Amino acid sequence: MSEIAKLELNGTTYELPVIEGTENEKGIDIGKLRGSTGGYITIDPGFKNTGSTKSAITYLDGENGILRYRGYSIEELAEKASFLEVAYLVIYGELPTTEQNEVFTHSITNHTLVHEDMKQFFEAYPAKAHPMGVLSSMVCSLSTFYPESLDQDRDEEAIDLTIHRLIAKLPTLAAWSYKNSMRHPVVYPQNDLDYCENFLSMMFAMPTSEYKVDRTVVTALNKLLILHADHEQNCSTSTVRLVGSSHANLYASISAGISALWGPLHGGANQAVIEMLEQIHNDGGDVDKWVAKAKDKSDSFRLMGFGHRVYKNFDPRATIIKVACDDVLDKMGVDDPLLAIAKKLEKVALEDEYFKARNLYPNVDFYSGIIYKAIGIPTEMFTVMFSIGRLPGWIAQWKEMRENNEPIGRPRQIYTGYNVRDYVSIEKR
Secondary structure, X not given: OOOEEEEEEOOEEXXXXXXXXXXXXXXXXXXXXXXXXXXXXXXXXXXXXOOOOOOOOEEEEOOOOEEEEOOEEHHHHHXXXXXXXXXXXXXXOOOOOHHHHHHHHHHHHOOOOOOOOHHHHHHHOOOOOOHHHHHHHHHHHHHHHOHHHHOOOOOHHHHHHHHHHHHHHHHHHHHHHHHHHHOOOOOOOOOOOOHHHHHHHHHHOOOOOOOOOOHHHHHHHHHHHHHOOOOOOOHHHHHHXXXXXXXXXXXXXXXXXXXXXXXXXXXXXXXXXXXHHHHHHHOOOOHHHHHHHHHOOOOOOOOOOEOOOOOOOOOHHHHHHHHHHHHHHHHHOOOOHHHHHHHHHHHHHHHOHHHHHOOOOEOHHHHHHHHHHHOOOOHHHHHHHHHHHHHHXXXXXXXXXXXXXXXXXXXXXXXXXXXXXXXXXXXXX
């Protein structure tokens, strides 16, 4: 027998159905609350306790440190799969067969070029333009080059083409935004390179010289993108679904997600880690001093990249990427004082009882920032890297919402402004 929640209001009891997910997650369905109670709604600032949808894409258990895409553990996918395999899984629901993987990869490879006219857009941006602002704008502008994407009644094959174009072109747009900021000539994608290799080539190669990608770096980047592929109904994902619910095209919806991710409270955590390391370095590099400041409740300083608002015991992604981080640092032999400080902070967090008791473990943002720093990606590009990894999840969420025929998003509010007032002419004010 299904569970029923009861709400007593002004002497009347209302029955609300309880929805249960496949992992025994439970939610009270208040979809008909306003109509049945004569206008009452719930108030939940930030939607912290509100489920906006039912989704079959990602399962996240923050209490036990579990993250799965379509039922597959993040640990197994990061160890055995390529990013494009995971992208296919997240978007289409199943791991691809050999044939499906070949067709999907071939399609992505053949759509990496962007229209030459878009180069003029890049050239119009100032060198100091933030890459996230450029990326969001360029993704939205793709809809003007592919106007057929505006048609919401297209068949699945046409929608798949838009999906493939977006996955293929985002690394190109991201790399070109970096090249523009450096005032370097752009590097075109190469079809003989895999997804991660191609991006690194477009980032760091010069048109007149050959660029060889280090396999250790490629492996680490592949894992990082997989670890960021989806993360349930976070701010940017909810933004994609909300914008998409108006039947906005995929390019516009993803552009909105990129803008949401740009916010420092969402996608900028790994950049904040590097800025914190720079702050400690500029102060003389005394790690013990800054650890003491972090422990001092009266001090406003907080260690960035430690603990997580969702994962209460440990971040399963951090466990995976720590190994990749160590591999990159060992292989590249990077001699950077910021990375030395990071290793000291990591040692403290893993051994100090203060941090262990509060579950202030190094999270995925801590290690991803260190990796990006080690391979030469500038801090303002960190959130762009996040966008590339998160793209499959955004697409999957947009696709799922569309296939489920979900209604347009329309949150309610409780009005707290003035009651009705009479207009007073400007002479009498």
